[in-house]
Amino acid sequence: MVDAVAGAMAHVGVAPHGRAAMFGANSPELMIALQAGNRGTHTVYCVPLYDVLGDHSVEYIIEHSGTLRCTVLPRAAAESTIVFVAAGKLAVLARALGEVVLPVQVRDVIRACGVRVHRFQEFAELGREHPSPPAPPSSDDICTIMYTSGTTGVPKGVLLTHRTLATAVASLAHWMGCVGLDIGRDHGDRYLSFLPLAHIYGRCVEEAFLSMGACIAYWSGEAKGLPADIRASQPAIFCSVPRVFQRFEATTLDKISKAGKAQQALFHTAFNLKLAALKAGAPWDKLASAVFDRLVFRDISRGMLGDQIKLISSGGAPLARHVEEFMRVCGCAKFVQGYGLTETCGATFVSDPDRPDQLYTVGPPQPAYELRLEAVPDMECDPLGIPPRGEVLVRGEGVFVGYHKDEDETRKAVDAEGWFHTGDVGEVTPGGALRIIDRKKNLFKLSQGEYIAVEKIEGVLEDSELVGQVWVHGSHYESCLVAVVVPARRRLEAWAREQGIEGAYCDLCRDSQVRRMLQHELEAVGRKGGLKAFELPKAIHVEEEPFSVANDLLTPTFELRRQQLLKRYSGVVDGLYESMKSRAAGPR
Template sequence: MSQPMYSVVVPNSPEVPGEGKPRRSVLCPDKLLENYPSIKPGTTVTTLYENFLEGVHRAAGGDFIGHRPVVNGAPQEYQWQTYNHVRDRVTHFGAGLSHIGLGPKGLFGVMALNRPEWTMSELAGYQYSYIGVALYDSLGVSAIEFIVNQTEMEVIIASADKALILLHMKSSLASLKTLIVMGDAEESLVNEGKELGVKVVTWTEVERLGRETPIEASHPTPEDIATICYTSGTTGTPKGAILTHKNFVATIASFQMLAKHGKFFIPTNADVHISYLPLAHVFERLCQSTMISGSARIGYYQGDTLKLLDDIAILKPTIFVSVPRLFNRIYDKVLAGVKAKGGIAAFLFNRAYAAKRSNLKKGSIEHPLWDKLVFGDIRARLGGRVKHIVSGSAPISPDVMDFLRICFSADVYEGYGQTEQAAGLSISYRGDLTPGQVGPPQLCTEVKLKDIPSMNYTSADKPFPRGEVMLRGNSVFTGYYKSPKQTEETLDAEGWSGTGDVGQWDAQGRLIIIDRVKNIFKLAQGEYIAPEKIEAVLAKHYLIAQVFVYGHSLQATLVGIVIPDAETLKVWSNENNLGDKTYEELCAHPQVKTTILKELATFGRESDLKGFEILKNIHVTSEQFSIENDLLTPTFKLKRHAAKDKYDAEIERMYKELE
């Protein structure tokens, strides 16, 4: 029996030296999607505002967004607002923004953890053709300064705690004129704003202003900018990806068409999504827009990830979207719990797991006995009702994918995308249980692989073509805000966008991500890492001669190979009663490893490295990186592939020690 193909070569595509031919999903070989038909006869959804109206229409008065009020420190039951009620509030708030000076294509910032006002603010932007820009303090103060100043942002919508941060930064935010506070604004905050020349008002005050004095909205076109989404990048300043309404709607249209073919799902008002992945990132915004297109309900977490499972237990979501880091944690805890129980409980779990894993090969994710007897308690960890699980942001281990299918009896999808494509590049299909692949291109894009001779990846490789993943289509961004040079580096004249990822087509036309083009990679939680930057910082420490920083997209932490400076290590050894030992003996001494690891952590933080850039384990060696041992190039640059190969056993051991 022949295997089904998931993508096909684009008809009549020319041969281009050094490149493979572009491929599209087998479901749309001739034309890429850019919008989708409304359930209202004769109408088409082309913008995110129309997408919201589609959700309102499909909901037929049903609930939309819910949150848990906290009273005297105790979270209450979820309180819900309907689609119709939110539509009215969004209309009023958008009009209120106009009254405080924002006009069509005007720009506003949002800075808060996920909450209803975040989503309603953005929906108001969609309705009135404003442009929303997310700010997030995890990047540091300098990034906020850069974004506000580059966009000349005058209006920022923020939670009270973030508003205070922004006021304290006012001396470096010359354009800031108005702060709109979600929730209550204390008098001290309002007064501090006055002293700094910033008007501080509450979200509900702006909403009331628009309700009392309505104005007619200027609705966007598909080509209008929906948001400028700044990416953290890896070095230098953030880059603002300009994303249009069409970029998002094209990916939603792809999901709609996939659902019609039984390859994905479109939610209904009976479905519930928990919103806790940062709305500052494009992944959660695409998720919310997709939920809205089908009139799903969106419940927000309290804002504390340590209480996330409590929120899930109350909300009982039917759709769970997350990143590998959380799935890995669930996987580790469940297996550790089974091991700790031992006895008959472990025997039953292992037997049930083996039976269901065998069934996966036959395309089945359910079992009439084991699902109730063994896996019910595990399913309860995510509320007990999850039907669809989506993993994105970073690669997920095939073992964890199987685990999710086995324990939750849910359809599990792995998506792949970047900010520059509104998170929509490819996704695995429902019913395809082959691990390790991210599916064919979305129905709004086409993908090709470009040769990377320096890494020995080519589109002519056998048995499977390999190269840098390039894409073109309706989800691809229009460029970086006020950064023509960076735009040219990513987008070519024909609209092809480079991803920096190395991909491979499998025998059935699905994409597998195998490497990074540059020495940049993602950790399991989705954070980008530039190892050279970290190495440059750590090499300044007085005890360090050379360092090789390594991380893996299936791991959440960094490890390193460290060569100490012989002279300073000798001084340290004399001060610590180890002066009788040779350099080689010191490098092998546990106290040296412990000291250097602690020193590098402190030094890294003092040097403004972020928490995920701190080494969590090291291997200390006396052997220098050199041209002679093939670890340095003739220009004394580290050969990363060679270093990885040489220290593979040590790297594996370091990660095992961290388990």
């Protein structure tokens, strides 16, 4: 099939070093098309797209990448995007499996533009009728132009070569061997393709498992259907972003809260004892789990991730400590955190699941990478301090070769010695693992000169079972922080019932008693988590609508879009500061 699709690409006129846009949800057809680009008669630069980018970003990427003749393979694409594709930008549209039903008006636009439309199988048959011999690319040829979603500004096209991706895949496979994971076809291991293939995290992990002969199962594409997908596929490996693990935790704790007193006591006792054993260095599958897994946690793990799970991996965004603890205890499998950027080809750092000193870290750099910390004097980050802190710099064969059509940004990001400046500030633990503190651009001073790392603060505050999401804001014009809090809905409703407070969820979010309770809860959780007094928000707004990709408050990797949050809540923020100043001034 790969040979056929590659032949079809060549036949329809994808020129040497031409661009082929790949647009759609994870599917066998999408991976086949990506591999066809790798195998092509001449190297083809794949340009992954995904629907949550929005039509404007898709249009920008197609224009910026120079994708004028390409293959698009959507299982489900926005009608407006198909209209745009049909409006003269692309010469060929290959439609996967006939699942996208084009409206009559869209078909008319396509025909008027002279765009050829093929079902995926028809496109493959076209390649069989016009075969082309494989011509493997060189290691320095571009493999993909992967556009970062970014929290600000327009997407940047990250140029990743075949050497870069091969290095990352080999590094990941080596790491699995080092931590005792024997993955392959002989064991019947499956990987659930859930992370978007348009993101480097999902792409590299899937390529790694293909290289080891593992089976790939593709999720249905519907978040509500993920549990059913897991039950059907029974994955050995599950890689995801923190938001999914937060949902696992919230759902489980909600069930526990509704159980009898004896069951609640058993769960919490078992949880604390197993966590203490793991922190002391007991292997997750032996002493720490000898009794409690059979009594308590195996059923929880089976409900979340099936019977065959061996490894659980979190990446793409910071993971709250309480969520990591929950997954380590209740997952009944090795659990790791990883860190990397599109520019460093994904899993640049990965923790060791069997080392307790790497809890709450993203681990050491992988074999193909070097780590260096650079001082950030304004933030009092010293690489020679205790602990060593600074901006995280990465160098190695797995680092990108530049930004497409943007030499200025490339020079800003990569220095003369080849070090890529990530923009993240981190510290190195005594055991050599990296702990990410915050984005450099998210560090600022309050008016009295105290330094603030908002991402670290948000991570601590989200340890509260009553908090679903939180955005912390401050500036050098103000002396304190404020926050917008999205409650954990089920937990808040349960608390309201216990307090005898009536009303729908939206009413609870506007209730002054709820706001005061959440304010006190944040203060208690913050102090427990080691936050200083000036790091605690002094006023909060309770928001019923979760931050999401759909409302443009999260990136596709579920990071906060801080500029959009400030734009949306600027009036709320101003009101919180004004009310505090009015109270401080007292009656006139």
